[in-house]
Structure formats: structure tokens, C-alpha cells
Amino acid sequence: MKDCVNCESDFTKFDMPIRVSLTSFSFLSPTLFPGIVLVAINPYEQLPIYGEDIINAYSGQNMGDMDPHIFAVAEEAYKQMARDERNQSIIVSGESGAGKTVSAKYAMRYFATVSGSASEANVEEKVLASNPIMESIGNAKTTRNDNSSRFGKYIEIGFDKRYRIIGANMRTYLLEKSRVVFQAEEERNYHIFYQLCASAKLPEFKMLRLGNADDFNYTQQGGSPVIEGVDDAKEMAHTRQACTLLGISESHQMGIFRILAGILHLGNVGFTSRDADSCTIPPKHEPLCIFCDLMGVDYEEMCHWLCHRKLATATETYIKPISKLQATNARDALAKHIYAKLFNWIVDNVNQALHSAVKQHSFIGVLDIYGFETFEINSFEQFCINYANEKLQQQFNMHVFKLEQEEYMKEQIPWTLIDFYDNQPCINLIESKLGILDLLDEECKMPKGTDDTWAQKLYNTHLNKCTLFEKPRLSNKAFIIQHFADKVEYQCEGFLEKNKDTVFEEQIKVLKSSKFKMLPELFQDDEKAISPTSATSSGRTPLTRIPAKPIKGRPGQMAKEHKKTVGHQFRNSLHLLMETLNATTPHYVRCIKPNDFKFPFTWTYQEFFSRYRVLMKQKDVLSDRKQTCKNVLEKLILDKDKYQFGKTKIFFRAGQVAYLEKLRADKLRAACIRIQKTIRGWLLRKKYLRMRKAAITVQRYVRGYQARCYAKFLRRTKAATIIQKYWRMFVVCRRYKIRRAATIVLQSYLRGFLARNRYRKILREHKAVIIQKRVRGWLARTHYKRSMHAIIYLQCCFRRMMAKRELKKLKIEARSVERYKKLHIGMENKIMQLQRKVDEQNKDYKCLVEKLTNLEGIYNSETEKLRSDLERLQLSEEEAKVATGRVLSLQEEIAKLRKDLEQTRSEKKCIEERADQYKQETEQLVSNLKEENTLLKQEKEALNHRIVEQAKEMTETMEKKLVEETKQLELDLNDERLRYQNLLNEFSRLEERYDDLKEEMTLMVHVPKPGHKRTDSTHSSNESEYTFSSEIAEMEDIPSRTEEPSEKKVPLDMSLFLKLQKRVTELEQEKQVMQDELDRKEEQVLRSKAKEEERPQIRGAELEYESLKRQELESENKKLKNELNELRKALSEKSAPEVTAPGAPAYRVLMEQLTSVSEELDVRKEEVLILRSQLVSQKEAIHPKNTMTDSTILLEDVQKMKDKGEIAQAYIGLKETNRSSALDYRELNEDGELWLVYEGLKQANRLLESQLQSQKRSHENEAEALRGEIQSLKEENNRQQQLLAQNLQLPPEARIEASLQHEITRLTNENLDLMEQLEKQDKTVRKLKKQLKVFAKKIGELEVGQMENISPGQIIDEPIRPVNIPRKEKDFQGMLEYKKEDEQKLVKNLILELKPRGVAVNLIPGLPAYILFMCVRHADYLNDDQKVRSLLTSTINSIKKVLKKRGDDFETVSFWLSNTCRFLHCLKQYSGEEGFMKHNTSRQNEHCLTNFDLAEYRQVLSDLAIQIYQQLVRVLENILQPMIVSGMLEHETIQGVSGVKPTGLRKRTSSIADEGTYTLDSILRQLNSFHSVMCQHGMDPELIKQVVKQMFYIVGAITLNNLLLRKDMCSWSKGMQIRYNVSQLEEWLRDKNLMNSGAKETLEPLIQAAQLLQVKKKTDDDAEAICSMCNALTTAQIVKVLNLYTPVNEFEERVSVSFIRTIQMRLRDRKDSPQLLMDAKHIFPVTFPFNPSSLALETIQIPASLGLGFISRV
Secondary structure, three states: OOOHHHHHHOHHHOOHHHHHHHHHHHHHOOEEOOOOEEEEOOOOOOOOOOOHHHHHHHOOOOOOOOOOOHHHHHHHHHHHHHHHOOOEEEEEOOOOOOOHHHHHHHHHHHHHHHHOEOOOOOHHHHHHHHHHHHHHHHEEOOOOOOOEEOOEEEEEEEEOOOOOEEEEEEEEEOOOHHHHOOOOOOOOOEHHHHHHHHOOOOHHHHHHOOOOHHHOOOOOOOOOOOOOOOOHHHHHHHHHHHHHHOOOOHHHHHHHHHHHHHHHHHHOOOOEEEEOOEEEOOOOOHHHHHHHHHHOOOHHHHHHHHHEEEEEOOOOEEEEEOOHHHHHHHHHHHHHHHHHHHHHHHHHHHHHHHOOOOOOOEEEEEEEOOOOOOOOOEOHHHHHHHHHHHHHHHHHHHHHHHHHHHHHHHOOOOOOOOOOOOOHHHHHHHHOOOOHHHHHHHHHHOOOOOHHHHHHHHHHHHOOOOOOEEOOOOOOOEEEEEOOOOEEEEEOOOHHHHHHOOOOHHHHHHHHOOOOOHHHHHOHHHHOOOOOOOOOOOOOOOOOOOOOOOOOOOHHHHHHHHOOOHHHHHHHHHHHHHHHHHOOEEEEEOOOOOOOOOOOEEEEHHHHHHHOHHHOOHHHOOOOHHHHHHHHHHHHOOOHHHEEEOOOEEEEOOOHHHHHHHHHHHHHHHHHHHHHHHHHHHHHHHHHHHHHHHHHHHHHHHHHHHHHHHHHHHHHHHHHHHHHHHHHHHHHHHHHHHHHHHHHHHHHHHHHHHHHHHHHHHHHHHHHHHHHHHHHHHHHHHHHHHHHHHHHHHHHHHHHHHHHHHHHHHHHHOOOHHHHHHHOOOHHHHHHHHHHHHHHHHHHHHHHHHHHHHHHHHHHHHHHHHHHHHHHHHHHHHHHHHHHHHHHHHHHHHHHHHHHHHHHHHHHHHHHHHHHHHHHHHHHHHHHHHHHHHHHHHHHHHHHHHHHHHHHHHHHHHHHHHHHHHHHHHHHHHHHHHHHHHHHHHHHHHHHHHHHHHHHHHHHHOOOOOOOOOOOOOOOOOOOHHHHHHHHHHHHHOOOOOOOOHHHOOOOOHHHHHHOHHHHHHHHHHHHHHHHHHHHHHHHHHHHHHHHHHOOHHHHHHHHHHHHHHHHHHHHHHHHHHHHHHHHHHHHOOOOOOOOOOOOHHHHHHHHHHHHHHHHHHHHHHHHHHHHHHHHHHHHHHOHHHHHOOOHHHHHHHHOOOOHHHHHHHHHHHHHHHHHOHHHHHHHOOOOHHHHHHHHHHHHHHHHHHHHHHHHHHHHHHHHHHHHHHHHHHHHHHHHHHHHHHHHHOOHHHHHHHHHHHHHHHHHHHHHHHHHHHHHHHHHHHHHHHHHHHHHHHHHHHHHHHHHHOOHHHHHHOOOOOOOOOOOOOOOOOOEEOOHHHHHHHHHHHHHOOOHHHHHHHOOOOHHHHHHHHHHHHHHHOOOHHHHHHHHHHHHHHHHHHHHHOOOOHHHHHHHHHHHHHHHHHHHHOOOOHHHHOOOOHHHHHOOOOOOOOHHHHHHHHHHHHHHHHHHHHHHHHHHHHHHHHHHHHOOOOOOOOOOOOOOOOOOOOOOOOOOOOOHHHHHHHHHHHHHHHHHOOOOHHHHHHHHHHHHHHHHHHHHHHHHHOHHHOOHHHHHHHHHHHHHHHHHHHHOOOHHHOHHHHOHHHHHHHHHHHOOOOOHHHHHHHHHHOOOOOHHHHHHHHHHOOOOOOOOOOOOHHHHHHHHHHOOOOOOOOOOOOOOOOOOOOOOOOOOOOOOHHHOOOOHHHOOOOOEEO
């Protein structure tokens, strides 16, 4: 390829737009697109345009949409491979120093970043790591380039079906071996030699015995051993690191360095001449000794064969000495051969490291080939290089022009095919039969062939026969070839030797016999017969072979194969390369030579419409853009031959676009004149209005002055009036205050007297009400007892009458006397037994009556005691009244003291008169002192002023420092949060990788059955949820399929295991305590069992019921007693009386705990009674006879019941269960009359006994309350006595005031306390009355209704059906109970198979979180730590599994983020910590966890929430990224503003069909969708704000990055468009009430960039305004926007270079990031503020749609 200068000289052959494009890009960017070829220009410096942000910007973009870049070509190749299912090639060519290697490196880096690797082996890193190795052994410094590649390479990067990198393969071409032994002036050998010399001082390299590069013959010839700016030692470290990454072991690395060091020492071996035909090596020659030691060969043998060679004839073999020159050449040939073998060995090992076992689906090849070379002396290497470039140029011509012709044919443009330059004759001259290479191989086969004879053959064969072959005028040893780029003169000297590439076989044998194992491996391929056209195992074609003597077996074929020359091998490998390139789709990165034909200028219909919209009228604009363009062109250009219409483009001939531009400019000029006319009129009107405004202002000031004078007069008049008013008011107020003080004193005494009278009256009424309540209650109870007794008696009589009637009927119906006898056998005995039982019941009843009388006596005695205590209190109250009388006497003494005070005042006046005289005398002295003081004060004020100023400065500096430190701390906190969340993200990624590896291991270990193949879940993205759930079900149903134990199936949570180690010691202590309690309970159970065995078997069911209930209640009572004792001890330890007072905080806490404990005890009792009653009813149904025996146990149960509701409920339940035993009725007698009578009496007795017990408990409670009141009154009396004693010690005035104040406060507090108690008692009385009425009514209705509905016939004929015991409405505790084996089912139904959309629409938000927490509460209530740990671990792992499977679904991620946060908030809200409990209700505080502290699990859940949030941000970014550029930049929201596009840019057709353009409305709709989904899922408002802030940051960052990369977007109209779009986004924030979320601030860089496009950019003031305005943009971003600013018409101007330099000078002190683009992948640190829930857990209902029927509410 030619130099760039030649290409630029031919720019005139291009059409105008293409010339503008090329020249503009050559100054602004290092890359440009002339057609489909990327021209890369080496800027000779590092530019910040190859980072990961640039890769992300070009990823997914079309080739013409962005600025020309190597990443655009790589993206196009990657997309075409994925779309067309065809292999791709990127051909990087150019002259030496043009940047071919760097371009190829960046292309491979792009593929590695975009595609990633299919395995965990980091193949992409290995592919990139091969570059430093190949550069160190294959690159060298030349006169044109410091890092010139001296070999060609073609790297095939393999991809799998999902287009991820799986491996790579490298082929090398024509290594320049001559550089090993010779370098020209100002050139160097290969880099690896200088790296070794620079690292010679390392301890591991001491055995190599190296030194400086100047000490070796092979590294000092060029005279330039150092490259400026390159540290060879650091490069050596990079090379070794890359070798390690590619799997080359340390031993092999040291072997490579050992061989390279041996080559350097071999170059220092010298020869001395014996005569003209022989030479020798000095004995014990140090360089040769070091070489032999390093290579592990015999010194004598190597020394011999360096100076001799073996000649073999047909019969004999001769050993012939060689001359010094021949020996030196043989030494150099051996060094070149060793280096070439080592180079091939390294390439093979690199290919082995990059080889993949996975089948390759497709590949992208990157060809880094040497460019066209022409030097002063051109030899065999330049000939091969230029031959390769001829082949590549031919392939380029065929591909490029073929594509252009296909585009014209696709657009259906009538045109004639163009004949382009064909370089096939030049290729035929080189490679055809009797061509240059053929003649060269033929001459090499000749025994006496020389370079001169070969040159003569070339002259005879091609001179004057081929126009491309010439002979120089002054030389007979050179020839000239006309290549496609230039004429090149080649010197024939050395062609044959380099083509043969011979090495003495004896020297190779010596190396093969080396003790150094690695050295013989380099020459193993010499023993194999490999055809040059066949590839090696590494896929590389060997280029050099030793024409040594063939080995045994098939000697003819082996000898033939070993005689292949370098030229022949290079031609074959080049043919293979061409076949590979032709089989792929090529992409070119080079400088091209344009042809002689003009390319037509093209516009797409949309571009033409946007550009020439000003030439159209409104009526010409149609909905069809194509038809509109046709109609306009027919009017503007009459000659239709000047343009052609294609499918998507319009093609113009030369000059037509200029004509259209002239019409457009004329139209715009006319519009400009009209605008000027309008503006000038506006300026004159503005001047007139300014003058008019000035006149009005003068008038306004004059009138204002007059008005102020008048106002001053009015103000003075009003001030005088106000002074008079306030003086008069002062006099009246003083008089009023004196009278008011006297009145208040009188009122206070009067009101105190009235308040005491009212208090006595209220106290009497209250006591009267209590007495009335007790009497009326007693009367009501006696009336109730009489009525119940009468009702029962009437029932008995009525039933007896009905039974007699029925008996008479039965007697009449009886047919025989025998039947009568049979029916009444044993009846008398049964009646006698029942009569005895009735007598026993009567005795029991009498005993109960006696007990009742005794209890009444006890109650009366206790009431008398309480009355006596009350009388004592009244006496103490009278004593207090006597104390008040004393207070009155003290007040009289105060009056006397006041009289004495008046006398002292009169005496004081006399003394004051005498003092006035003394003051007059001292005034003179004071005046003198004042003068001195004024001077001192002035000095003091000056000093104070200085001190104040210094203090202000100090405070200001301190405040500034404080603000800066707080800001820095906030930044550090955010950085730490971001770092922690990034670590969590990395941890989650590693965890997913670990899971994938684990699944792969399980698949490898457990081989599936034949015919069934299971795909990996991580690679099957199309797997449905049904298959996933079915696999889980299959694993649950068939646990025996796997051979591993079940413990390995559960994922081990190591973090939780480490966190819960602290809990182990605590659990061990608790275990010991629980073991002791268990032993005691077992002893109690054994004792109860022994007692039960002693009792008769008839009472078995009732005894079992009694023992179970007693054990339950005893355990509960023990717990309550222990807690009460602990509280009493805690209170007794504090000696202060205020602590145990009724109003003290400790006392309140005690009362609250006692009430909560009592409520819990009552609930437990109710539950136990209901359950045990059901148990008794079931056992009675089994053993019906046992229920009739003993009633004393049930009587004790009734006595223990709490209120009448429980008694009535138990009574009805027992009555119904007794009725259900129909067999008892038949066995007792015929009609069951006696049994019913017996049961009625027994239940009545139980009811009476329960009522007595309840009354006794109420009396005891009242007595206890009265005792508490007595105690409080005693304490109050003691306090009063202490206060009186203290008051007596005070002075008289203070004593009276303190006593009065204390008395008033005491009375008011007592009054308030009494009022509160009265209100509470009234409420409780009303409530109890209502409950009593309701219960009495229910009992009466049930008993009367049931008895009336039962007829005698039903009693005898129909069996009574069993009726369930009616339960009271259960008070749920907000817990859910499940079995341990149902845990997997719970997780499956609630997490794995739950549909977020159905839950969000139909159920309450956060329902799964509430259900999981209620299950955790129940496990905590049971004190089951294993259950808690298992449930939480399963929950966390299941959520991770769901997110791993459906992590791309926004609804799923949002749903589990909100539920995870709600679960975290529940754990905090009910943790029992004070900071979280202050927002709870009392009921919610009762639901707090009691046994376990789950703070560590809260941290794990917080980490999980952070991971879910980061995954949500990635999903948002993936959804929004395709919309942002189109909606924010490309779409015209305001029609007509950005209709004009900058000229000079050619937009190529998209290689992939557009999926539809996005608008700003699309982005807003998507934002609305995100917001509505998050609100439906019940996400916390603060978390929604953080998500919205992150979304707006992504929108702003991507928009700004694309703006900075696209020149066509940097215009004034586009700035207006961006500002309008940003305003729409801000309006969306206002509508959603999210303005305080910080999202608007993230758009600040984009807003400032849009303002920068619109502001004026000419003067220094404009520069100052820009610097102050663009504080959110970096200096690089501001300069980039100014550079890219493109005027859309001639009325605008490009930003001048001087203005940009002014901006840079002003911003040079700004400390900002040098990075050009914003980090679109940045994620703000997330926080989860505590958000308690007001929802009560006991009210939550579980819908049946969740399939959780196996759990129950508790």
C-alpha cells in the first residue's frame, strides 16, 4: 500500500461531499469512512477514544450512525456474523508504522469485551494476552516504526452458537529471520533480546550470564539499543505475565529464555582462519562454552561441526573444512534456524492454550499483514511482502466494486457496469508457470545455480514480453516490477540463499542430542513428513523446512517433501489465506486509492425532505415523503436526466446539488431580509417605549416626593396622638391591675372553698353508687336464683306429666303381660340407684350452700375491715384540715410583719435623703472620672472591634471547613456504600458462577439414562416455568434417584453459618435449662400417671382431661410467677420511693407487663378449655357410661372458669354432648326422664358454684384495689407531713407561699386523678352491664328454645344428633403454623411458582413477605432455631433462584425487591428494639420476636436487596438503552426545528433492518410503566425515588455520550430539541411528585450541553459565561462540544480555534476528570430507609389462589 500522501493527492478525483468528509475527518478524528473501508490515521499519541465506555457506545449501533472508528468495523463484522450465519474477516493493511498491529489489537479487544466467553476460562483474556508475547518475539524497531511487526499473522477468533468467544487460532506468515543476525543502522533486533538484557540482574536470570545489549553482536549492530519512552524491564514482566496466563509454565518460560540467551552467546562466537579454506575456534572459547552449557550439548562436537561440514556422495561421505566466511554464515544460519523453531514452538503453545474443546460455530478472522514496502535496497523479504499485497489488493477490488454494483442494482438505477483496475497480470508474472517464483525454485535445484544466472533467466523470459517487468539501466543483478502501488526495484543478491534456507544437518543432530529436554522438542517436526499445504495441529502452516537428508522408509517421497523452498511454501500458505478470506465476508481497515470514475451524490428521501423543506409550499407536503420529493424535483429541475429515483434514495448528477443549494440559499436570504425588517421595526418600537417609560419615571418621582412630604405631616400628627393614647392607657392599666390583683385573691379563696365542697359531694355520691350497685346486684342474683329454681321445677313437673301420659299409652298398647315384664326387668333396681344418686347430689348441694354462707361471712368481715381503714383515712384527712387552720394563723402573722415593713420603709426614706447630699458631692468626682473612662472606652471598643472581626473570620473559616468536611464525609460514605455494593455485585456474580459449576459437576457425576438428555438451566433461556416447577416436583417425589445424601442437595449458606456461631453457646446454655425443666415435667407426668392408674377406670377420660389442663395451667402460672418475682426484685432494689409510686415509669411498666401477661394467660386458658372440652366429648362418645359417675372434677373446672360467658359456653357444650349419647337414655329407662332431671340438677349446681367463685374473685379484686388505695393514701399522708416539716423551717413569707402553692397543686392533681378514675369506672360498669345482659339473654334463649322445641316423641323415637361445641371467635396472634416437611412446598408455592402480576393486581402489596414473616414468628414462638434458620436460608436461596431464572423480567425483579424490603422492614419492626418500636401500636408491640435476634439475617437480607436493586437497574438499562438515542436526540419532537442537517456526511444504509424508531413519548410511556409497576408492588417511596434517579442518570449519560460522539447532533436546533425533551422529563417528575428525588440534578450535564449549543460563542464575555454556566461538564466535554459544533446554514459560524483556546485557558485550573464520556454503567449507592407497616398481622387473610392450604393461622 502507498503512503498516505499519495492517497491525499488523489482526493480531487472524488465528488465534493466525499472530499469534504475525508478532509474534515483527517483533522478531527484518527479514523474515517470512505465508502465501506475504514481509513485509520496514526496520531502518534494515545487518545482517550478506546475505553470501555466507547465500546459500549458503539455496541449495537449501525456503521453509519456513529463517527468512523475501528469499533464500528468490529461491530459490523460481529453483527453480520450473527445475522448472516457467515464467517467474517477484518483485513488490516497499510505501510509500516501506520498502526496495523494496534488496530488489530483494538478489534480483538472489542470482540473480547462485547461477546464475553462461553466458559469460565476467560478465553477473551487469553486472546488479548497473546499480543504481548507475539510482539516481543515478532516485532522490532525499524527506521519507520518503533514496534514494527516483522511477520504476518491471521487470528481466527472462534464463537459458539450464542456468539460468545470459545477459543482462537493463529497462523503466521514469513518471519523475517535475517533480523536475528543482521540489523540496519538505527534499527534493533527483536524486542525479546533487549528485554532479556534489561532483566539480566534478576536472580532467576543469573544462570543465563547476560549483560548489556551492547555486549552482543546480534543486538549492537543497529547502534540504537534503547527506544525512547519504553522500559524493556517492565515489558519483560508483561511478557512473563502473559505467558503465565496462557498456561506456559515457569520451567518452559525459563527454557525459552535459556534458548534465546544461547542465541545471543552464539552470535559472539568468533573464528580464526588457518588458510583460505579452513578456520578454527580458539580453545575454551567463552561464548561457545556458555552456548554449549545453556543448550546442554558437547563442546568439542559443536566446535568441530561449526568449522566443518559433511559431503555425501553416492558411495562415500567426506568431512570438509570450511572457510571463515562460510563458518560465520553457517553460525548465523544456525541461529536463525533455532530462533525460527522457537518462534513456531511458541505459536503452537499459544494455539494450544487458545484451543477449545467446544465445537466452533463461526469465527471472525483478523489479518495483521505487512503493508506494501519499498526501500533503497529491496530483497527477497520485500518481494514476498509485495506479492502478498498484490493478492490482497485483487481480493479487495473484487469485493468493493462488486458491493457497490450490487447496491446500484438493488436501488434499480439504470447504469453501465464499470471496469476497474485488475492486477491479475502482475500476480501471473510472480506465481504462474515460468514466473518469477517458478524460475527461482528451478534455479535453487540447479547444482551450480547463482543469483546472476537466475537474473539472466528472468531477463530472457520476461523482458520485453511483459509490460510489468523491467530491467534497470545500470545493473545486471536487479529487476523492476510494476506493482499496483508503485514500481519496485529488487536486488537479486541473496535470493537463492534465502529461498533455500539451508542449515548443516550435523549441527542440527548435535542440538537434537542435547540433554536440555526442551531443545529436541523444537526439532521434532523435522522427522515428520508434513506437506506444506497441510496445516499443523495448531492450524498454522510451517514456512521453513531444513533440506536435510531424508530418514529411512519411503526415501523418495521424504526427500521431495523436504526440498520445498521458502517461496513455494509462502505461495501455498498465501493461497490458503485467500481461500479463507474468500470464504468469509471481509472488512477493510486501510488507505485506498480511488478509481477514475465519479461517484454520484445521493440523498435518502427523508434527508432530501429535511434539507429542502424550505423550497416546498404547504400544499406540496404530502404524507408520502417519496411522492413529495418527486413532485418538488419535477418543479425545480426540469431535465429529468439530471436525477434518478431509487427505492430509498435519490441519485443526482454532478452540479444538481449545487443548483438546489443555490435555490435554498436564495429562499433563506429572502427570509433573512424579512426577519431583519421585522427586527428593525421592533427595535424602534422598543426605543420609543423606553423614552416613554423614562418620562413616566420622572413624573412618578416628582409625585412621590410630594406624597412623602404629606405623609410626613400625617405621620407626626399620628405619633402625637399615639403618645397621648399610650400615656392614658398606662394610667388606666395600672389602676386596673391593682383592682384585678385584689379580685383574684378573693376569687381564689372562694373557688377553693367551692371545690372542696364539690369534692365531698362527688365522694359521697360515688360511695352511694357503689353501695347501690352491690345491693342491686345481690337482689338481681337472688331473683335470678329463684326464677331458675322455679323454671327447673316447672320443667321437671311438666316432663313428669308428659312421661306419665306416654307411659299410659305404652301400657295400653302393650299386647301381653310377658312383654311388659321383659321391658321392666331390673327397673326397680335402676330407680333405687338413681334415687341414691339424687340423694348424693342433694347432699352436695347442701354442702355448696354451706360454703356459700361461709364465703359471705368472710366477705362481710373483709368489707368491715375496709370500712375501718376508710374511717382512718378520713381521720387523717381531718388532721390535714387542721393543718390548713394553722396556715390561716400563719397568714395573720404575715399581716403583722407587713406593718413592720412599712415602718422600716419610712426610716429608709430618711436615709435616702441624706444619701442625696452625698451624691451631689461625689458627682463632680464622677464627671472627672467619666472623661477618663470615655478615653478608655474608646480604646476598649477599638480592641473589641478587632476581636469581633477576628472572631468572625475564625467562625467563617471554621464553618467553611466544617461544611467541606461534612461534604467530604458524605462523599466518603457514598463511596464506601458504592464499593460495598460493587463487592456484593461481584459476590453475586461469583456465586452464580459457583452454582453453574456446581450444576455442571452434578451433570458430569450423574450421567442421565439413555435416551434422556437434560440441558443446563443456565444455558437454556427458553425453558418454561412449567418445566422448572415440574423438575422441582420430580425431585421432591423421587428423592431416591440420586446417590448422594440428601444433605448435599440443600445449598449451604456459609455466611449465615459463620454468623450464627455465636448463637451456639447460648443455645447450649438454654439446652441445659430446658433439659432440667423437661426432667421435672417428666416426673410430674409419671406422678400423674401413677395417680390415674390408682383411680377407677370409669373416671379415666375425666382424669386425663384434668391432668392435662392442670399441667398446662401450672406451667403457665410458674412462668408468670417467675416474671412477677423478677419484676418485684428489680423494683425492690431501687430505694427511691418515687420509683414504686403509682405514677412512676417503673410502676407503669410493671402494670403494662402484668396486664399483657394476664391477657395472654386468659387466652391460653380459653384455648386449653375449648380443646380439652372437645377431647372430653370425644372420649365420652367412646365411653358414654363414664361421664355419669363423678361430678366433682367437673365442678372444680367450673370453679376455675373466669366469667359467666365461659360458664354458659361450657354448660351448653356439656349438655349437648350428654344429649348425643342416646345409648344412655335407652339403658337408663324408656324415656330418659330421670337422666334429664339428674343432668339438669347437676348443671344448675355447677352454675351456682361458678357464680359464687366469680363473685369471690371480684370481691378479692376489689379488696386488693382498696388496699392499694389505702397504701397510696398513707404514702400521701407521709409526704404531706414531710412537706409541713420543711415549710416550718422556711421564713414566714416563703413558708406561706410554698404551703399555698403545694396545697393548690395537690388538690388539682387529686381532682384530676379522681375524675379519671371515675370515668374509667363508669366505662367499665357500662361495659360489664352490657356483657351481663347479653350473656344472660343468650343463656335464657338457648335453654328455653331448646327445651320448647323438644317434644316427647322426639325424645323417645329420634336419636339426638351430636352438636359441635360453639366456639368463641378466636383471637389470632398473627402467626402461621406449618410442618417442617412442608417447607419446600411453602417456598415453591410462595416464591418459585408465584406470578407477580396476579399478586400485584388482586392481593395486598407485600403479601409474600408478610406470610414469610408470620411463619418466622411462629418458629420463634416455638423457640425452634433450626426451623428459623432453615426457613430464612430457603427463602433467600429461592429468591436468588427466581431472579437467576427470570432476572430479565422487570416485573419479577421489582416484585421481589419490594417484598425483600418489606420482609426486612418486618424483621426490624418486630425485632423488639426501641428504635423500631416507637411507630408501632400496642398490639404490634405484642407481636415482637421473643427468642431470637435476627440482626445478622437482616444484614443478609439487606445485601440481597442491594443485589436485586442492581439487577433491577441493569434490566432498566437494557430496556431504556435502545430508546434513549432515538427518542432524546434523533426524533423531532418539535417539527421543523431540526429539519436541516449538516452537509458533508454520508449515511450508509443500515446493515440490520431498523426495528422502528422510538420517540420521547415512547420513553415517557416506558417510565410510566416502570412507575406503575413499582407502585402496584408496594415498593417504598424512598426506594422508588432512588430508582427514578438512576433511570434519569442513565438517560442523561447515554444521551450526552452520543451527543459527544456524533457531529451531526451538535447544532443550535438540536440544543433546542434537547432542552424541550428535558423539560418534558421534568414535567413527568412533577406529575409523579418526584422532584425531590434528585433525578433532575442527574440531567444537569445534558442541560448544560444543550445550553452550550445555543449560547453565543464569540467574545471573551461569552467564554466567561460558558465557564460559569457549564459547571457540571468537564473541560474535555466542553471542548469536544465546541469542536463538534456544526452550523446548519450560512447564517451560523463554526466556533473559532482561538475561542476554544480561550475556554481551555480559563478552565485549566478546574480540577475535573479527564474522561470524555460519562460512565453510563455507574450505579448510585442504594439505601433502604426504615418504613414500618400499619397493617395488623392478625387481620391478614391467606387467599386460596396461593395454594397454601397446609398452613394454619395461630
